[in-house]
Amino acid sequence: MAFNTNDLNMPTALDQSLAKYLTTFLHNPPQFEQTDRMFSTLMSKPSFMLGPGGSFIDPSQQRQAAGNAYLGERGNIASQNLKEKEAAAGELTNLGRGVAGFQNMIPFLNAANLGGGGFNMFSQLFG
Amino acid sequence: MPALSFPFANPDFFFGVGPYPGSSMFDTALKFYQDELKRSEAGGGLGQLAAGQAAAPAAGAWQAATTGPSAPGGPGSGDLGYGAFSNLMRGQSAARDIGRGEQTNIRQGAVKGAGDVANAYGESIGGQLRGQMAENQAKSQNVLGAYADIANIADMATKIGSLYATGGAAAPALAGGMSGFGKGLGPFSLMNRSATPQFGSQIDPSLLTDPMEQFGSGLGPFSLMSGSY
Numbered sequence: 001m002a003f004n005t006n007d008l009n010m011p012t013a014l015d016q017s018l019a020k021y022l023t024t025f026l027h028n029p030p031q032f033e034q035t036d037r038m039f040s041t042l043m044s045k046p047s048f049m050l051g052p053g054g055s056f057i058d059p060s061q062q063r064q065a066a067g068n069a070y071l072g073e074r075g076n077i078a079s080q081n082l083k084e085k086e087a088a089a090g091e092l093t094n095l096g097r098g099v100a101g102f103q104n105m106i107p108f109l110n111a112a113n114l115g116g117g118g119f120n121m122f123s124q125l126f127g
Numbered sequence: 128m129p130a131l132s133f134p135f136a137n138p139d140f141f142f143g144v145g146p147y148p149g150s151s152m153f154d155t156a157l158k159f160y161q162d163e164l165k166r167s168e169a170g171g172g173l174g175q176l177a178a179g180q181a182a183a184p185a186a187g188a189w190q191a192a193t194t195g196p197s198a199p200g201g202p203g204s205g206d207l208g209y210g211a212f213s214n215l216m217r218g219q220s221a222a223r224d225i226g227r228g229e230q231t232n233i234r235q236g237a238v239k240g241a242g243d244v245a246n247a248y249g250e251s252i253g254g255q256l257r258g259q260m261a262e263n264q265a266k267s268q269n270v271l272g273a274y275a276d277i278a279n280i281a282d283m284a285t286k287i288g289s290l291y292a293t294g295g296a297a298a299p300a301l302a303g304g305m306s307g308f309g310k311g312l313g314p315f316s317l318m319n320r321s322a323t324p325q326f327g328s329q330i331d332p333s334l335l336t337d338p339m340e341q342f343g344s345g346l347g348p349f350s351l352m353s354g355s356y
Contacts, residue, residue: 001175003147003255011249014157018241028291031287034223037302060206061209069216074343076224076238084231091238102249 004107012102015095022088022095030081035073042066140241148251156243164237167230 015091043066046059138159143154 007252011245014140014245018238051211055208057208057212065213069220073220079228087235089303095242098246105253109256
């Protein structure tokens with residue numbers, strides 16, 4: 001099957017699809033829903049809890065422990081999200097480089113095909 | 128393909144796009160990356176599995192703490208409870224961190240993998256186009272070379288005709304015609320490797336300005352034919 005330079009639009013579109021996904025990811029805030037859900041009850045309704053060996057945890061202790069863990073986990077999520085966005089930006093750069101490479105290849109291939117007495121010239125003579 | 132609800136975006140790539148060289152391998156790889164990304168985004172995939180596995184040590188720590196001897200209401204009993212609860216919270220957070228880290232690895236790996244597939248597709252198509260072009264150029268040069276040889280033969284026939292018309296005075300013209308024969312890039316060009324046969328008594332230098340001798344010597348598309356002149 002014969003191809004032409006328009007076929008290079010396919011990998012370009014594939015890169016653009018990936019870029020759209022990454023761009024949407026970059027524009028979204030960190031996802032705190034999961035950790036919010038985990039700690040919401042503990043934070044909103046502190047209660048007296050039984051501890052190991054017959055010990056107990058009073059509501060203020062429970063809130064303190066849960067609060068520390070909750071804030072720590074949010075910090076981890078934000079930090080991880082930032083690193084992931086840095087990686088996504090780097091990947092976007094690679095995708096852009098790929099798109100530019102494919103699109104820049106098209107006129108060069110067309111020019112080489114015309115100037116070298118290739119298929120188009122052949123068509124003009126015998127078409 | 129069923130539409131899924133993702134937190135970020137629907138990572139629907141496309142595959143099975145055409146019979147490009149290597150398509151079957153590229154498409155399989157692309158589908159794997161896409162499915163991996165969807166599982167990760169849907170929240171029911173490997174990330175959660177890793178979180179569940181990582182939660183086991185935290186649960187074990189909680190169990191160990193609860194079996195420790197402690198007198199009810201005795202000294203430090205409140206600290207024991209607080210410490211155990213804090214450990215449980217930290218353990219659960221760490222487990223979820225590991226799960227999210229795993230999701231991050233999957234997402235980045237899948238996106239990078241899909242990007243690599245796109246690049247491989249581009250290289251494959253670009254290589255195929257260069258190959259096609261080289262083939263077409265070779266064919267057209269071959270045909271054009273033969274075309275030039277045919278033109279030279281026609282020119283020679285004309286000169287032979289004039290030879291008959293002038294009763295032999297145009298013999299040098301015959302030599303000029305033969306000198307052009309086989310100088311193209313076509314199949315007849317092989318005949319021009321040895322010295323050109325000389326017909327007649329001498330060569331008229333003016334014949335070198337024959338239009339066919341100038342043909343292809345410019346910078347236009349026919350310039351490739353001037354290689355042997």
